[in-house]
Amino acid sequence: MASVTPWEAKGNIDYDRLIQEFGTQPLDKTLQARLIRIAGEDHHFLRRDIFFSHRDMKWLLDEYEKGNKFFLYTGRAPSGPIHLGHLLPWLFTKWLQDKFHVRLLFQFTDEEKFLFKEGLTLTEAKHWLEDNMLDVAAIGFDPELTDFLIDTKHAGMMYPEAIKVAKRVTFSTAKAVFGMTNQTNLGAIFYTAMQAVPAFLPSIYANKKIPCFIPHGIDQDPHFRVTRDVLPKIGFDKPAAIHCRFLPGLGGMESDGKMSASDASTAIFTTDDQKTVKRKIMKYAFSGGQATTEEHRKAGGNPDVDVAYQWLTFFEEDDHKLKRYYEDYKSGKLLTGELKQILVDKINAFLKEHQARREQLKGKLDRFIIKDEAAFERYQ
Numbered sequence: 001m002a003s004v005t006p007w008e009a010k011g012n013i014d015y016d017r018l019i020q021e022f023g024t025q026p027l028d029k030t031l032q033a034r035l036i037r038i039a040g041e042d043h044h045f046l047r048r049d050i051f052f053s054h055r056d057m058k059w060l061l062d063e064y065e066k067g068n069k070f071f072l073y074t075g076r077a078p079s080g081p082i083h084l085g086h087l088l089p090w091l092f093t094k095w096l097q098d099k100f101h102v103r104l105l106f107q108f109t110d111e112e113k114f115l116f117k118e119g120l121t122l123t124e125a126k127h128w129l130e131d132n133m134l135d136v137a138a139i140g141f142d143p144e145l146t147d148f149l150i151d152t153k154h155a156g157m158m159y160p161e162a163i164k165v166a167k168r169v170t171f172s173t174a175k176a177v178f179g180m181t182n183q184t185n186l187g188a189i190f191y192t193a194m195q196a197v198p199a200f201l202p203s204i205y206a207n208k209k210i211p212c213f214i215p216h217g218i219d220q221d222p223h224f225r226v227t228r229d230v231l232p233k234i235g236f237d238k239p240a241a242i243h244c245r246f247l248p249g250l251g252g253m254e255s256d257g258k259m260s261a262s263d264a265s266t267a268i269f270t271t272d273d274q275k276t277v278k279r280k281i282m283k284y285a286f287s288g289g290q291a292t293t294e295e296h297r298k299a300g301g302n303p304d305v306d307v308a309y310q311w312l313t314f315f316e317e318d319d320h321k322l323k324r325y326y327e328d329y330k331s332g333k334l335l336t337g338e339l340k341q342i343l344v345d346k347i348n349a350f351l352k353e354h355q356a357r358r359e360q361l362k363g364k365l366d367r368f369i370i371k372d373e374a375a376f377e378r379y380q
């Protein structure tokens, strides 16, 4: 039985069923084409349905075309190292920022995993905050257009707004939406109010409603369901959202769902060196190939379950190359080791650049972190 909550994603995930269950809209080809037209460029995450679901995007684009620009909002709860799966929504967020020339408010919920995870101290969360901010900045967001909002640091700005949300959310809603119980700690129950705040914080300071667009993994939708329910009641528009699938763990979707930072053999971290990347992919990536080379040449492989191929659908932008890998693997012309090597080269080329940017940004994060309320004047 597959399960997707803001805390875990397990099993073979049926994304059509998630749309039904969560009550989101499928990102149909018409809307996809409209986004591409306005952006002036296609993105392989769109044409391959890696972003597959949304809320209120039609409204968002209507507003945009009327001259009412949106801002982007996404976030991260620091609790461990960043892996490739974490990067998917951020890579797409950068693309949106570049194409639409809009601001990004990036929330670091450095209290979240302290509240939800047994054994993580605030000091450890702080360590991961510093580490994770480097990875987010290394995505290449424009520092002029990007603001990091840190829950414990910016609590003074956030708390007066969070309580407005919290006042409108009952414990029975928290129970129904998040499965909380009488044993759940108070901080965890309150937390969703903090994740709601960035969706309207710029509107507070601008003193007018600014549309908000949230790219995120589908598992975060419960928080935004609550946010969307409350915001009109306190004078703001519902935020729009676009949802992506999970990058499967190296062991494959069948075994363990999304990539997990707590299992090093299923994940590739942004700081893994070239040898480690190769070793992990060669050793752990679930193969759709046959047991022997002879059999593989004869019967061919199954790219639909092969993790190296699945990952290439996320990381190889060129449709022609991808199609060739698919066909050659299926026919048996391409062996598992060869396909894995193609992936290793692709990931290592990407990480080499990411790591160089990450190094350069050390000690230079201040320009991203919000200093005071004046940051929000630039959102109007």
Ligand code: TRP
Residues within 6 Å of the ligand: 006, 073, 074, 075, 076, 077, 078, 107, 108, 109, 112, 195, 214, 215, 216, 217, 220
């Ligand atoms: N809850 C998210 C996590 O566990 C962090 C987060 C905060 C977030 N605000 C967000 C994610 C907005 C996506 C969009 O990592």
